[in-house]
Amino acid sequence: MTDKPKNILDITGTVLNIQRYCSHDGPGTRTTVFVKGCSLRCKWCGNPESIRMKPEVSYDPNKCDGKKCSICLKAPFPEGGFYFVEGDDSKVKVNWTLAAGINQEIVSLCPTGALEMFGKTMTVGEVMDEVEKDTSIYRNTGGGMTISGGEVMLQPDFAAALLQEAHNRGINTAIETASNAPWSFLEKVLPHVDTMLHDIKLMNSERHKKWTGVSNERILANLKKAYETFPDTDFIARTPLIPGVNADDEHMLGVLEFIKPHKNVIDYELLPYHRFGLGKYDSLGVIYELDDYKTPSDEVVKRFQTMIDKAFGRELTTE
Amino acid sequence: MEKEEKKPLAKQGKEITTGKVMVDDARIDLLKEQFLSTPQAIDNERIRIMAEVYEDTAGYQQILRRAKFFEQVIEKKKLYIDENIIVGSMASTVNGIYTYPEWNVQWMKEENTVGNSKTEEDRKANKWALEYWDKWALRPRADEIFIKKYGYDPDPVYQAGLVAEFMSWPGGGGNLNYPRVYNEGLASMMAEVKERQMALDMRLPNASKFYFYEASLITMQAVIRLAHRYAELARELAAKEKSEARKAELLAIAETCEWVPEHPARNLREAIQCHFLCHICAEIEQVGCGYSEAYLGQNLEPYYKRDLEAGLIGPEEAIYLMKLLFIKLNEIGYYYGAKVALQNSADLGQSISLGGYTIDGEDATAAMDFHILDAANYLHLPQPPLTCVYTEKMSGKFLEKVLDLIGTGIGMPQFVNGNVMMLRAMNLFADSEKGLTLEKARRTCIGACVGSYIPYETGHPVEGQPNLGKVLELTLNDGFDPRLKKQIGPKTGDPGKFTDFEQLYAAFEKQLQFCEDTLRREAWIASILCAEYLPVTWRSLLTGGCIEKGTEVWNGGANYYTVAQIVVGGIDASNGLMAVKKLVYDDKKISMAELKKALTANFEGEYEKIGKMCYEAPKHGNDIPEMNRFTRRVYNSIYQAFQNVEGGGNYISKDIKSAPDAYTKSIHNLMGMVTGALPTGKKAGVALTDGSLSAMPGTDVNGPTALVMSAAKSQDSIKYTATHMNMKLPPDQLKSRKGRENVLNLVKTYFDNEGYHIQFNVLDTNILRDAQKHPEKYRDLVVRVAGFSAFFTKLHVGVQNEVIERTLQSFEHR
Amino acid sequence: MSTDTGQKRVAIMVGAGYIPGINAVVAGASLAAGKLGWELLGILDGFEGLLHPEKYPNGGLIPIDPQKFNIDPNTGSVLGQSSRIDPFNVRTINELGMVEEVDMSDELLTRLKAENIDAVISIVGGRGLSILYQLHKKGLNAVCVPRSIENDIASTSVAFGFNTALTFTIEMLDRARLAAKAAQKIAVVEVLGEEAGWIALQAGIAVAADAVLIPEIPVDLQHVVTHLKNKMSGKKSWGLVVVAQGAKIINPGKTEEKVSTLKASLSPLATSDSNSEFVIHKSGQVAQAVAEGLQLRIAEETFPMVIGPWVRGGTPSAVDRQLGVAYGAGAIQALEAGRNGVMVAFVPPDVKFVPLAEAINKVRTIPTGSMFFQVADSLGIYVGNKEA
Structure with missing residues (x-):
């Protein structure tokens, strides 16, 4: 202040x-x-997204373009933060532990808006x-x-x-x-x-x-x-x-x-x-x-x- | 309106120094003190000039004669420049008042103006005026024609107080198009007028147009001349001035007045100066109540915005300029004898409308509207009255500020309903020759105190005020006035012989029709005379339609017309008739004979009980369905009687639709004084009920919602050009959030139900009583009276008491 | 601190709750360490024992003596209960009396250093692997032992705990089957398996269920009904449907409670996803939904049962006990071999060390061509989204 x-x-x-x-x-x-x-x-x-003070990343799989985008699998996104499981590359999956430190700047690189910040x-x-x-x-x-x-x-x-x-x-x-x-x-x-x-x-x-x-x-x-x-x-x-x-x-x-x-x-x-x-x-x-x-x-x-x-x-x- | 918005603003040259102002609130305080401590005084200057030059103009066409006289007043009047950097004044001194013998000299005789003149010169002038205008003044001439045409003398009607006539003194009214002057400049307007004059085909029907244009050129040149005279004076003073700061200030005044109103204003200060000079010229031409300022803030907004962007001024400077203007507006006055003072409490009705709709139907509130509230909140002066044109789209922020100002107790701003104004305008003007666009209807604003009409193009002839309390009194006395002991109205039968209430009501309607007939017929004669003898060229130039038609406003030049017929005592009539209905006809508790005895005895002695019964009979303001319907019936009867006169319309044409207003100024006091005891429980001499929908003091006992719901149901707010309601609230009402929300909810609910007008007084009754005892301590105590605010201590004691006795409405608190 | 003699001080911790076989892992590690003359310490309650030693009378860090250690299968985890294994988000009450999560990973590493601990063995599942991977990247010498009842950890064929769960599930399904038969109803039994259908499918085969619904294959209930009706034509009028907790149902009977707009806007997963598959997050709900969904389409009465929580306790099976001990010993072997940042993986017949980076973000699901599907098919068990 x-x-x-x-x-x-x-x-x-x-x-x-x-x-x-x-x-x-x-x-x-x-x-x-x-x-x-x-x-x-x-x-x-009932509102886990409201618990922590700092903004946090959220993910809407409905918006994800999957493999053909794959932007979040590369830097500056954190290693292991986003991945595909075998046999299903239509939607990316999120490793919440490894994706935790992500900020607004990085999230905004997601072109589909599947990734957004809570807060x-x-x-x-x-x-x-x-x-x-x-x-x-x-x-x-x-x-x-x-x-x-x-x-x-x-x-x-x-x-x-x-x-x-x-x-x-x-x-x-x-x-x-x-x-x-x-x-x-x-x-x-x-x-x-x-x-x-x-x-x-x-x-x-x-x-x-x-x-x-x-x-x-x-x-x-x-x-x-x-x-x-x-x-x-x-x-x-x-x-x-x-x-x-x-x-x-x-x-x-x-x-x-x-x-x-x-x-x-x-x-x-x-x-x-x-x-x-x-x-x-x-x-x-x-x-x-x-x-x-x-x-x-x-x-x-x-x-x-x-x-x-x-x-x-x-x-x-x-x- | 549209015109002024489309025009680009005048260029703001780098070399102009007039735009920058230095905020100096110490100066504001000084000017306010000067205003408060300088008593209003009659200034005989106008009469002196008139005595000197009026004979010289004999022989000219009347309109040219009046224009030339105006020119002479402008040229010869003494100017002064005080600490206010906005210059201009009606008379030669601060708070000086010009008199206008052209309408009536009766009061001059009564108050012996000749004998009381302080100088020989004044005595000579007053003597001349008295002699000349005794022969030619409007009032006696109108009476003469009336008697010839209708076969009876209307004077007893006025003496009895059945009607307050408006032809004994000049009327104002109208939102003149000052914005056109500061947006375009008079030079440009003169060019247009000249072109039109030269284009006229010189045949008989065009002669009057030629003269009007000629008078217009003389008048506009005179207005420019007034500005230039101020510039000359400022330069003269500057040359002698030792203080560099003051010198610069005087030079800026000079530079401003050399430029406006001849040319378009280049900045906010010039626009305000121009506005005021135009306004003061209108007052000089024909003083009166009701030269309103329309949406002043919104009209000035483009200048403010541009100056703001240019870094010339900030919000504080804008507020400062408004304060300077407001002090100037307070320094104007008029006087036509003590009686008119009682009637009007010397209100000038220079109303400013705030908020409302844009032409596109959006919230129109401008930053300058906020600044106007700030300026008013600082000054706490009665002028200019502020009106918040409420719309659902108005921001909460603005409303909060409005409540802040109301909370100070000065009774401003009043709230009016933007939607009702719009519907009313459509109802009145859609079928007019000019037609009405939705855009114009949206810009409807306050004219005078409470009424509404289309700004900048509406002529506003005055008619008078019918006293419905007196109508009731005459009804109960077969047309006989107990006070004058004289037959005033028609013989409508001894009410003691009426077998049912409807017979009484029919008699009431006959008395009412007589009242309306007398009022309107004489008013029309007066207006026709005005058109010929007292044309107002400057006012016409600023009223849309006149220049285009080449016709002066009283002669039919304006695009639209409304009338000032201000119905007083509607609630007294309604309450009174209802009491008779209940006590005499329905419940048969007393006989008509007993009631009449009680009225004659003024409810005193043995009749106190009947007085109490009357007072406790059903009253307007408590949301009793029967009462609401009945009050509406009374107001519809009044409306009908108004329309019945000569088949409706106004003095110009049957086809110009018109409607009565209903509000009271402070005439409810004067009319109460001449009205005897009424079946409402009112005693002889006590004020009538204020407003048109306020409750009789002390009788609205079911709380604020009952009052507003009664009000919403009891008068057609769209057919009438004004309705009017006052409400008194506890002093702490607006201090709590809940209290504020309650008040706004009340306003909104009232307006959702087509209520038109509501205003609040939140002053502590104890303070008011103390002020009656110690007026010297409360010199600047401003209260709401009726459609306007005034210094409490300057009000007639009857009005003071009436304000104090209005029912205190309070919301339940935890 | 590692010393020149090669003597090491190793700590072992466990994430989340009890899984049958945990104590066997600790025992295996303890014995293997003891053989090398290394010192093994147990951290209580995840990392809590290390981060907040003041809360524990014994200091939160307890020596595990191979001589005294008793592989008692019935005591619950010897390393406590806590699920607070994330040192990056440790819940604390700050100086203003307000709860907040703070990153204590640095303190954790400092504490380990202060205790002269050279390496940490972590018995963790999916999310724990990611946490350990993060800690490893910050410099922690870590070896992970995979724990998963559902057997969905990639890179290892069998995690310990799975066999116990499977055995128990089969036993319970047998009982459900008999109950259904006796009552002449259709039992819908929910078993573990949020991501993978191993337990459901293997147990379903073992008891010859009528249908098995698993997360790998979204299923249309109408097809299940057709299959059941075909099977029940004639005298059989009961059935057994096995449903994995994470089974994807395309058209359940009713949907989950409607969520408010706000909640929906904040929570993409609160409603069905784009394939309009119905994702159920709560134990017991899928059994309920499937039972109700079937009931809408079939005359015979259906009833839901949930095995879920029952498998989280109990005595480890022989296989898991043996696996546990082997994993424990394997972890010590990895450290001895100088491996670190790895997960011990059992890929029969070998024990391998898989780098954590390769182990995370992978789920071991039943592959499309698995022989389990063929077996099921030949037994007349409906498992997939196809016309029956």
């Missing part, structure tokens, strides 16, 4: 993807900016120009921009600038965060946030460490402080519901107890676990650690949802 004050439009960050027309990342219809880099390693992670460096201005395109739909739906990840708090200066600029352009802001970051990072980002969607993955600290790589004391302390420091911000607690990890009453009651004293926590959402990440682990060469996790049953989800609705004073008519 330079000391010179920068035009906030020029601040850069690593962005994975900008997804328009999202309906589950905060109020209304939103554009979600996925930033790259995460500070947890949840074993069930690119973008300025606040570039991101906002994309986000601003749906301004009209935000106005019609009460939507706006959400920064998701990865972990937004890993790039606090970028995130703060992006959110601030969104407000400058009259766009509602939300973030999705696991809140595992120093408080000073949250303090930078939160003044520009209208709605904070935050995970509470596990209330039990040891189990939290087992499943995510870190204990949860700091996360819970951050959340409490955030609720108290930013009374005008809406908070929505969330739990990715995974049988065998956290789909139990103890967790559910623990979370409800934790958020109860804070009136600005407006909801608690359950995210029943879905295995979406699988193909990506393959394409990134990351080992998928949680190999056989089930989606929670409808009964379980319904049961917990009823507990939540009760806690929030929402009476549901029974079917």
